[in-house]
Amino acid sequence: MAEGRLFFALWPDTEVRQRLARLAREQKPQGGRLHHPEDLHITLVFLGQVADERMPCVYEAAQQIAGSPFTLQIDTIGHWPRPRILWCGPSTIPDLLLELVKGLQLGLTTCGFTPEKRRYKPHVTLHRKVRDAQGGSISEPFEWRAADFVLATSGGNTPGKPRYHILHRWPLN
Secondary structure (H helix, E strand, O other), rough: OOOOOOEEEEOHHHHHHOOOHHHHHOOOOOOEEEEHHHHOOOEEEEEEEEHHHHHHHHHHHHOOOOOOOOEEEEEEEEEEOOOOOOEEEEOOHHHHHHHHHHHHHHHEEEEEOOOOOOOOOOOOEEEEEEEEEEOEEEEEEEEEEEOOOEEEEEEOOOOOOOEEEEEEEEOOO
């Protein structure tokens, strides 16, 4: 069994990561725990625990993606009370992002994974365990150029350390 829970994600470059981390620090939600800056990402497809014998199929599904780079406009802050997270993301979802997610989901069905039924909502979790927060537009929106995607795993719960680790990266070209 592969260690941790696996997921495909967009992983920000250093500049975007710094912008996301600053945005997270500027927020003052009721309650909540700030996400580690190295853990900030946008999940594309969540896989969960994956048996070792399924891993070659997972890698093959990612390898088959023929997506193109795209730009996200990070311009919105939101709060979801049920999972209790404060998040940021784009108010408009680029078609190329939706195609990337659909391509991964389709490829992963051959590995025995069932696509998510809920509508895809790209977001970066900034704070967890938030009791209450205000959503709205970001005062200084910024762009995130997505030129690749990654397979990552949740690997640890050491306070002050990143929780997620990149296993592999695929370019969008």
